[in-house]
Amino acid sequence: MSGDVDVDVDVDVDEVVKMEQEMKETMVLMWGYLPGVSSQTQRTPLVLPEVVRLPGSISIGNDSWKDVSGGGCGFAMGISDSGKLITWGSTDDMGLSYVTSGKHGEIPEPFPLQTDASIVQAAAGWAHCVAVTDGGDVYTWGWKECVPTGKVVGGHSAEGASENDTRERHNSLLTEQGSPQSQVSRPSVSVSGFDSKGGAEENTKRRRISSSKHAVESSTSGDETQAALPCLVTLNPGVRIAAVAAGGRHTLALSVSDVGQVWGWGYGGEGQLGLGSRIRMVSTPHLVPCLESPSYGKDRFLAASRGNVMSEGQICKAPGSYVKGIACGGRHSAVVTDAGALLTFGWGLYGQCGQGSTDDELSPTCVSSLLGIQIEKVATGLWHTVCISTEGDVYAFGGNQFGQLGTGADQAETLPRVLEALNMEDKNAKVVSCGARHTAVITDDGNVFCWGWNKYGQLGLGDVIDRNVPSQVPMDGRLPKNVACGWWHTLVLAESPT
Numbered sequence: 001m002s003g004d005v006d007v008d009v010d011v012d013v014d015e016v017v018k019m020e021q022e023m024k025e026t027m028v029l030m031w032g033y034l035p036g037v038s039s040q041t042q043r044t045p046l047v048l049p050e051v052v053r054l055p056g057s058i059s060i061g062n063d064s065w066k067d068v069s070g071g072g073c074g075f076a077m078g079i080s081d082s083g084k085l086i087t088w089g090s091t092d093d094m095g096l097s098y099v100t101s102g103k104h105g106e107i108p109e110p111f112p113l114q115t116d117a118s119i120v121q122a123a124a125g126w127a128h129c130v131a132v133t134d135g136g137d138v139y140t141w142g143w144k145e146c147v148p149t150g151k152v153v154g155g156h157s158a159e160g161a162s163e164n165d166t167r168e169r170h171n172s173l174l175t176e177q178g179s180p181q182s183q184v185s186r187p188s189v190s191v192s193g194f195d196s197k198g199g200a201e202e203n204t205k206r207r208r209i210s211s212s213k214h215a216v217e218s219s220t221s222g223d224e225t226q227a228a229l230p231c232l233v234t235l236n237p238g239v240r241i242a243a244v245a246a247g248g249r250h251t252l253a254l255s256v257s258d259v260g261q262v263w264g265w266g267y268g269g270e271g272q273l274g275l276g277s278r279i280r281m282v283s284t285p286h287l288v289p290c291l292e293s294p295s296y297g298k299d300r301f302l303a304a305s306r307g308n309v310m311s312e313g314q315i316c317k318a319p320g321s322y323v324k325g326i327a328c329g330g331r332h333s334a335v336v337t338d339a340g341a342l343l344t345f346g347w348g349l350y351g352q353c354g355q356g357s358t359d360d361e362l363s364p365t366c367v368s369s370l371l372g373i374q375i376e377k378v379a380t381g382l383w384h385t386v387c388i389s390t391e392g393d394v395y396a397f398g399g400n401q402f403g404q405l406g407t408g409a410d411q412a413e414t415l416p417r418v419l420e421a422l423n424m425e426d427k428n429a430k431v432v433s434c435g436a437r438h439t440a441v442i443t444d445d446g447n448v449f450c451w452g453w454n455k456y457g458q459l460g461l462g463d464v465i466d467r468n469v470p471s472q473v474p475m476d477g478r479l480p481k482n483v484a485c486g487w488w489h490t491l492v493l494a495e496s497p498t
């Protein structure tokens with residue numbers, strides 16, 4: 001009898017998939033150090049992954065974590081499913097420039113932006129933040145040098161302090177990378193670095209940086225006068241942005257409305273804005289001439305008509321018709337084209353431009369040794385660059401004082417070097433992120449590997465010992481989806497096991 005019964009069951013496959021996805025909890029894991037967070041008030045780093053809870057104010061209902069954002073010196077950022085930018089970190093004012101980026105509270109909370117639009121991507125530099133809405137608008141805030149004003153900054157700021165003094169103050173902090181303990185315990189910033197390892201090399205190799213010691217301010221007045229509230233970035237009519245990247249004091253934005261072109265602003269003294277010259281401060285978004293394209297001439301004319309300063313240098317003819325990925329390091333930049341070509345520009349002192357020398361690159365320049373290899377993604381740190389190919393191989397170059405290249409040594413590399421770590425031999429890298437001096441990747445089999453500087457537990461390996469080869473982070477069965485490195489911490493967006 002049962003074999004004769006025809007049961008009509010209407011199954012909605014999409015609904016089943018949706019239910020299965022909802023059963024998986026999306027979470028953010030963090031390790032490393034954020035000053036001011038209650039669990040780290042004694043400056044004890046998180047040496048193993050720890051779950052970061054969404055704030056109660058938005059976790060009511062079905063809201064969850066959607067993504068994590070890289071960068072941030074003393075603060076962290078993520079994005080919720082509802083499109084809220086979530087920030088947390090330190091509210092302390094110990095003279096560190098990260099207070100100018102919004103005074104993020106120690107508990108994750110939505111950051112107050114003057115828009116109801118959903119945030120789809122965000123990034124943070126040394127002391128500034130930038131976020132993109134689902135409508136392609138860009139908001140930025142923090143250190144005033146990094147926020148567009150619509151004009152090229154002159155010799156003096158509105159507050160009366162010289163722009164050169166501001167630059168020297170910030171360069172001093174950026175060079176030392178703001179060790180939390182050293183900034184708190186010492187009245188001034190040491191020129192030779194806060195760690196003995198690599199300190200002599202950094203001291204002798206520093207270029208165009210003020211050698212004078214800068215006293216760390218103990219009050220809010222100095223940083224407050226240099227802070228800018230969130231503002232909407234003015235771009236050419238019709239330009240919509242899909243992604244942003246933030247460096248030490250510069251920003252890149254990738255547009256979608258004009259077929260993958262790159263816009264930049266901020267400090268360009270080492271060529272990190274790719275405009276062909278050492279422009280100390282660009283306070284209006286400029287088109288970065290990465291590729292020759294039919295629309296480039298039109299955009300160049302539009303930019304010039306608005307008073308923008310464009311480079312007259314030679315345009316780099318790299319394979320590809322548009323840019324699909326961008327990254328900002330401390331003072332260098334990198335972009336990836338649709339054809340898989342990697343272009344770099346900016347400070348080259350440690351070989352972070354991958355051109356086989358330590359020269360600065362003032363214009364986007366193809367990394368010729370990688371031609372023939374299709375690069376999929378790129379990430380940049382303070383002095384190093386790491387990229388992954390479509391085949392899942394990892395290539396690294398630049399500064400390596402703390403093993404951040406993962407080569408098994410501490411020598412800098414001026415040319416890309418493929419990683420040959422035994423524990424990653426049969427794995428394909430899919431996602432990469434760089435902190436100031438550490439690196440993290442996610443492989444296609446759901447593992448996270450970290451290497452480099454680990455003084456503050458930013459490798460998540462249970463200790464504070466540096467690693468010069470990729471080391472697997474214990475994830476307890478959680479499936480990583482994205483990774484974002486900050487200066488002293490690492491964030492991973494992950495799904496819980498079903």
